[in-house]
Amino acid sequence: MDHSNMQQGTDLTAILLYIGIVIIAFAIAGYVLAVKTSKANTSRLKKAEKQALQKKQKSTLMIAHVLLTLAILCIGTALIQRSSSTYSIEKLNYNASIQVTTDKDFGRGHSEMPLKYEMSIPTSGTHSPHDLKFGFYAERPPYEKLVHNLEHGDIIIYYHPDAQTELLDKLRYLVNFKKAGAGVLAVPNPDVPSDQEVVVTAWTKTMQLTKFDDASVGTFIYQNINKGPEQIPPEIRRGGGTM
Template sequence: MILGIIGVLLIVVSIFMYQLAFKQNKDNHSKLKKEQKAALKQKSRTTRALAHSMLGVAVILVIVALFQTLGSKYDIGTLNYDTPIEVTTDKDYGGGHSEMPVVYEMKLPTSGTHSPHDLKFGFYEEKPPTEKLVHNLEHGDILIYYRPDASQEIIDSIKYLVHFKKAGAGVLSAPSTDIPEGKEVVVNAWTKTMELSKYDEKKIGAFIYQNINKGPEQIPANIRRGGGTM
């Protein structure tokens, strides 16, 4: 915030200096001696150069401030809500790879044989192959399943939550017709399931905070940038 304010102030000052340099060039110098004219031209060039430098610094400060603002908005620590959540620990069915379709014991599996390819983090309007979603869970990602007829309020909240990351792990969301009757959302991590009868952003946030980046195959952020097959 402070960097942004400083950047804006520098932009204002640099604009003033550009105007000053323009005025120095525009003024009538006909009665001045050659040396005085040269001195004024040099002064104008110096003013413009200083204005260029200040503007460059200002732009950098504003960009840094914007990145800091975005970073703090999706700081995983902000999801550390003091709210109780009920999480089921599921059977671990392993994590082998297969290019073939897999028949899972669970309708919304949290482990098991899966595709060698994973998916990018983010919100999906259509459900991707389950085999790929399970691969994401293996890397410590969080998966939020929503009903195809979910309200716009729920959709907007989920679209906010899928921006959170920790190390090389992130959040995905997809629709599913396999959500149990009476439940609005199901949230999965590797061998972990939370079902909610009523959508609760804080409970989902707490689940993300407690379970993200805890899969059996964790990959650093500099290698796994945003999910997707490496």
């Protein structure tokens, strides 16, 4: 992993937050000054002096508005960068030694009809023309749609419906990771073998784990995400569920 780039990103985020806070302070000072100017006793001032004072107030307010807008932009950009760095796919590059099965490719046709798959947990084959949003699922959607997600390079982590809270929390974290137009889904599945805690799949790829392991699952995601036979640009796919 490129730790220097990650550190630079963190430094830039902190700088943007600091700049945003400083600009907000100046904006507030501008608003306070404008309020004081509007409340000033102008009864003894001449008309020209009153007009000059009103013009000053308007200018101060305009500057304060501009500063506030800049502050929002800086802080917003910093928060977006912080969020993206939190779920940078590079964080999953554990480079762990994993055992992955390369499954038979059963094709990638489309059908609106219910389908039967040769594999108990399919990783390819004819599927629905509709896919699913990335994220954590409390109920299993149809395989027909899940296989479509695999076609687009998504990763699906299947877990037992009665999984422990600790595992579910880890899965809720992992579903935030994305790469280009592909993402991660966590799905309960009674077809997960009783002696396995999770089954992790990509297009024609399966990894079974008797015990969930952060490094193994992270490595699988890092190595296989966005490698399906049909890759959709992120600006079109927007988190899945669009095809």
